[in-house]
Amino acid sequence: MQKNLFKGIHIYNYCHIYSGVRMSYIRRFLVFIVLLSYLSCTPKKKDPLEDIFLFLFLNNLLNSQVAPCSTPGLPDDPLFSQQWHLKNTGSTSGSISGEDANITFASNAGCKGNGVSVVTVDDGMDTSHEDLSPNYDRTLDINFGGSFFNSIDCSTNGTAGCHGTSVSGIMAARDTNGIGLSGIAPRAKIGARNILANSTDANSGTAMSSFSNGVFVSNNSWGAPDNTGRFAPSGNIWKSGIDSAFRLGRNNLGTIFFWAAGNGGNFLTSANTGGIVSAGSAPRDNSNQDGQANYRSAFAVAAIGNDGKKASYSEEGANLLVTAHSQGTSGVAISTTDISGAGGYNVNGGGTNFSSNNYTNTFNGTSAAAPLAAGVGALILDRNRNLTARDVRVLLARHSRKNDPSDPDWTTNGAGLNFNHKYGFGAVDASLAIPAAQSWTNIGPEIVTGNLAGSTTNSTITNNTPAGAVNTRVVSGSGIGKIEFVEVNMTVNTGAADDSADLFIELTSPSGTKARLLVPRICTLNNALSFCNDITNWTFGATIFMDEPANGTWSLRVADVCNKATSVGSNPLVCTSNTLYGYSRSDANFTYTRAATINNTNHTLSSWSINIRGRAN
Template structure:
């Protein structure tokens, strides 16, 4: 059975094997606690009738521009939605993580049981004393409001289904799959702030069973409407720090984050600019707010829930954190941006519960805000969408999404899939900035509006990290370019830093498979038929290869 090492997508390294084990609650007792919480003072409050002592610190929900390097109004735009009594009521968010503090005073657990995939019990609470990532994720999405405790979540009336997947050193493909299929009919959203380790610059495949599971969630989850699976883009965008030009990870090197059935989330800071650590990628959908940076250093992080007491990230003893150890002000990364987007989806489904997963994706794309408008990578694709390799379609905007959904027409029909397989014996010119191209002709696809594109390469290049791969849609469709891979640095070890050996970093040596599949959201709404152009550019001397096998897969309607 295949096993892989997984890291949570946070800027803090967590090594579970060195943690102190916490006593696991008796399952029956824990279920009784859950029943008590369902009737406690963290019940949903639709009217503004109370306060939350840490809400003033939550700039991602209300950015007044007072923080250094911040831009007023650069937040999730949730308050006008809350004023309409839309707070995520009845929506269940499955948080796939290192567990959740099920007894937290500011969270509401669902009556639908969660699961601990280590012990195979319905109690998803943390097992280690310094676990707390899943609790912080849950708070960003759905911490209770107006109860005199902590801060608020984006959807403060939504409920959490905890799924403890990550408290193990290696994770089986079967557990990965079950993390997505558990409570598949009952959960509306699956939040995933985890993925392969950051900063290595290596390709990482996902397992066949996980792919099947997220496809099942997409097609059959939420009683056939489809479960919305949000996925963190990754934090490998600035391995050398804010001011470093070192380039390693791209979100598209992650076979989880580039899957067509997930909605991949990047991160922006208080100024609406890309958080340096947030990975670029043609696969990005929207960004959420998280700790960002100015030109030289990181700025204000996110205030959210932490495992209660001296557990989790905040032990209550650091001058750099809150004195109330049930909360933390240091949450960050695409780990935090992702549940913010999950919370916006919860607001959307609260008001419009019959939206399909495909509806939700396109509503978020159309309503996304063009943040950092001066960024040079912004362009408009052939269907009129703003697109950017740093930001996807832009920053999530709850108010705009709800407004657009009010007049939305459900996307008709089924998700079509069309494939073209071909190959080329053309040599990829060594160390040449022009590169070489190959054409892929799509005809008779029946797809007039693309929803996702995949490109699979089987090039035999022995040092894949020096390749740049570009995919351009037909000129009649828009001629939109997707940068799928970039010339970058690759490491086999980070401490001490050990670069991948020259001539020994092929697709096969990195993944164990002879091909790798990239994804792109940038062609949303474009026509599929026509001649697609793939360009391979070799960025360094010493390795010669051919283009080899290619497959273009187009999804849409």
């Protein structure tokens, strides 16, 4: 009996070494063989320990979470050489060799997303595409209706691009099939949920939570309107849906939600505003103002180019988790799948684009960065199925790469982790994340402090006073030795004759780490210049404090850092770096001229509270 049993163990290890067979099937087959061998043995006397040993072995065989067998090696698809975001040789304009998602280790280990299911929540997907159909799983779909290019399978006629088709290819285009290109997780199963066809709050909640047991990773390259400078709240049903799936999806391990940080990070100058910004440059959007990318159950992803530096459009924020590659300042975009035939982004199949209309090399934005990070998430779960969604967040924070290392915004938090408001904890790197996943020990149960009211003793925010109003909250007895996410809810009244454009908000942890929650900005409404709306019951999210202890004194500084100088015919909002009290950078210098009359009034901090999420150790 023992001889037969160890023969089964030998076959099991053989599958770890050699590839091509799905482990879920080989496990069942091996269990059958072992049981058959056992039953065929009929000794007159049997050691009862054999039954126990057999049970333990078979249980381990059926439930082992070691990665499935898969064909090792980098993809050999015809267009793979154009996918610099997967393997950057330095051949594209402005690129740095090795500035990519670093998939070599994963590919050589045969870690390609086998057995992992991902969904593209977007405008649909060309489900019959030659490079997507092999991985397509219709059971993951939700069809919210809509017309033409918002249909679940995306029409192949016309000229509009099917955004979700390109997003899907970055994640899970099939590799090594002699056509096209490869996704970063080319053996993952993929489905589509066309929320952009009818993005009500109820539908958004459904897109997050329905059939979540079968969804390992959800990519969301959609969200708040860009380039407004305004706060964009998320709906309560959406919050409930994403929270439920984050906790209970994937059989209580949690669905992982990657979210595009936003494309409103371009700085406005005199040249691109017709003189409205008369000096320097000013930002519009911050990812902390996006009610979805800023939310606790979403992993916000920023964008960098092939040189590893911030893409101009990518939004900054204390909420960012990681960054991933997309089109940057060099103008070199991402190669991925496009609608089959004449539709989509590659209409003519000529010029600098691919000759095949089924693919495009022009996809960009944080819309392209998010699925690249999501694909790394799929590879992580390929390697270790036992990880919770919370585990993956902490793992990525600890095991991403410090890109653009000379950027002055890099700081080391109280737990020794590097963070940058442009990049989060750095660029996703499969060769760092996957070995970490294999040896990962799951983190402990979540502890939540609940909303702890902060002091408003210093409630008046005096105009043009960089020191601002500083208020504190002492946290004690929380039981949180390692923070995972911090939420700060607040209401700031600006008064009828003023707006929130000149406010700077900063939260400092007991460890001394500073999170910039809001910076001065310019706002538009319906494509016209406007006041920036008040901060009313808004919750800012922050990952920057990852792994720090929660107990101690937290400080919130809200400051009016700009001077509104009234003059004839104009009313400039003047911000200079020396008025930003520690936020010193050249792109903070700007003069914004508006025709409206605006008084220099004080603001009032009406209320604020802090909610800390983490674990004991």
